Amino acid sequence: MRGPDDAPLVVVYADFECPYCAVVHEHLRDRPLRIAFRHFPVRSKHPRAWAAATAAEAAAFQDAFWPMHDALFADQGRLEDPHLWARAERLGLDLERFEADRRSPEAAERVKDYFTGGIRAGVTTTPAAFAAGQAVDARSAEGLAALDALP
Amino acid sequence: MNPAPEFSLTTEDRGEFTRSDLLEHTTLLVFYPFAFSPVCTDQLNLYQEVLDEFEQRGVRLFGVSCDSLYTQRAFKEHLGVTIPQLSDWEPKGATCRAFDVYHPAGFPQRALVLADPDANIAWRHQEPAVDTFPGANLIFDALAGAR
Numbered sequence: 001m002r003g004p005d006d007a008p009l010v011v012v013y014a015d016f017e018c019p020y021c022a023v024v025h026e027h028l029r030d031r032p033l034r035i036a037f038r039h040f041p042v043r044s045k046h047p048r049a050w051a052a053a054t055a056a057e058a059a060a061f062q063d064a065f066w067p068m069h070d071a072l073f074a075d076q077g078r079l080e081d082p083h084l085w086a087r088a089e090r091l092g093l094d095l096e097r098f099e100a101d102r103r104s105p106e107a108a109e110r111v112k113d114y115f116t117g118g119i120r121a122g123v124t125t126t127p128a129a130f131a132a133g134q135a136v137d138a139r140s141a142e143g144l145a146a147l148d149a150l151p
Numbered sequence: 152m153n154p155a156p157e158f159s160l161t162t163e164d165r166g167e168f169t170r171s172d173l174l175e176h177t178t179l180l181v182f183y184p185f186a187f188s189p190v191c192t193d194q195l196n197l198y199q200e201v202l203d204e205f206e207q208r209g210v211r212l213f214g215v216s217c218d219s220l221y222t223q224r225a226f227k228e229h230l231g232v233t234i235p236q237l238s239d240w241e242p243k244g245a246t247c248r249a250f251d252v253y254h255p256a257g258f259p260q261r262a263l264v265l266a267d268p269d270a271n272i273a274w275r276h277q278e279p280a281v282d283t284f285p286g287a288n289l290i291f292d293a294l295a296g297a298r
Contacts, residue, residue, distance in 0.1 A: 044231045045196040119201060122286040125193050 002066055003034035008150035011036045012138070013118045013128040016053060016072040017046035017079060021127040024138045025073045031148065037069060038114040040126050048079035051102075053111045055084045058102035060110075062093045153272045155264075156249040160215065160237035163224050168213075168237050173270040177210045179290060180266070181234070182252045182259040184281070186218040186226035190261070194284040199232040201287045208294055210265075213237050217244050217258055252277065261285070265293055 010033050014021035028035060039056075041049030052072050059068030071087045072079070088098040101107055118128065122135070129138040131150055137143035160168045181198065183191040195214060198205075205212055214236045216223065223236035239246045239259070247253035252262040261278040263285055274293040276285050 042193075042196045042200050044199050045193065047231075115200070119287045119291070122288050124197055124284055124286045 001034060001036045004032060005034070007032050007034040008131060009034045009036060010136075010147055010150070011038060011130040013038045013040040013114075013121075013123045014126050015039065015041040015046055015049040016056070016069075017041075017049040017076060018126045019076065020139050022073045022076055024127045024129070024144070025070075027144050028147065029070075033147070033150065037065075038118060039111045040115055040118045040123055040128065041111065042126070050111065051081070051084065052079050054102045054107040055088070055098075057107040057110045058098050058104075059088065059091065059093060061101045061107075062097065064091050064093055067091050155266050155270045155272050158246040158249045160239055160246050161220050161241075162238075163220055163227075163236055165220065170270055173266045173268075175268050177208075177268060177273075177294075178266045179205070179210055179212045180215050180237075180250070180264040181212060182215045182247060182250070182262040182264070183284075184216065184254070184258040184261060186216055186222045187229070190282055190284055191216075192230060194261070195230055195232050195234055197284075198287060199230070199234060202234065204291070210294060215239060215246070215259060217247065263290065263293075265290070 010028065012024065012035060014024065014037065039053040041053045043050050056065055056068045056072060059065055068087060068091060071091065085095060088095055121130065127138040129136040129143065129147065131147060136146050155170055155173055157170050162168050183194060185191060198212060202212065212234050214223070214234050217239045219240050220238045223238055227236055244253045244257070247259045250264055252260045254260045261284055263276045264272060265274040267273045276289055278285050
């Protein structure tokens with residue numbers, strides 16, 4: 001979760017290999033919104049999405065979820081293991097710990113929990129957004145405009 | 152009681168899959184318009200992701216379309232999914248018609264049919280729009296209700 005406490009809350013289900021998700025990320029990043037990011041990696045569609053999601057969670061164990069989140073979206077063409085290590089190094093993370101954490105059951109469980117929550121909320125594809133309890137079609141210009149217009 | 156109709160589909164290895172194959176299993180038939188089309192791709196990818204949860208609930212999933220079995224096999228391989236496919240190729244769309252999901256333009260409507268182990272239709276869903284597909288939550292809700 002990031003953004004001002006009193007800003008409108010937007011819950012975003014996304015995966016780091018999804019280009020539409022990167023567009024939404026760019027669109028929302030400097031808006032006065034409180035963003036809750038939730039993983040929704042679909043492996044058969046995006047083979048590296050799961051690895052990227054667990055990498056973000058491993059970074060979270062070192063208080064660097066958002067820097068890793070931004071670094072992943074900033075370069076979606078590079079999501080192989082060495083690219084993940086390079087990001088962790090650049091962010092000043094303890095690399096050994098990062099490597100162990102991203103393969104840990106705890107990281108997998110976090111990602112899976114978000115995914116399951118998304119399924120329960122009726123998410124079918126990414127990016128999916130919810131604001132004020134309503135689903136917003138974040139893939140459409142109208143949906144992004146609706147997020148911009150949140151009070 | 153709403154018995155499933157008699158029908159015949161072709162399996163990936165050219166076998167036959169009929170109403171009697173529904174017996175003794177809980178089965179979800181996932182009717183989709185076309186192999187390789189964008190929305191169908193997302194749909195099978197998503198269901199693949201929660202396939203283990205369907206299996207834990209004792210449910211078998213099958214993709215059903217009017218594509219040939221070769222197309223379906225290539226589609227499955229292309230996606231990297233394991234959901235078995237059933238072809239409604241000849242006479243084209245006969246099973247889709249029997250289940251009342253045949254689109255007049257010549258393809259299956261996007262629909263889900265849940266059959267219980269007595270080959271009764273326990274639940275069905277037809278997606279109202281062509282560019283969306285039913286979330287897996289609807290299926291889990293249906294399974295919870297059917298028990």
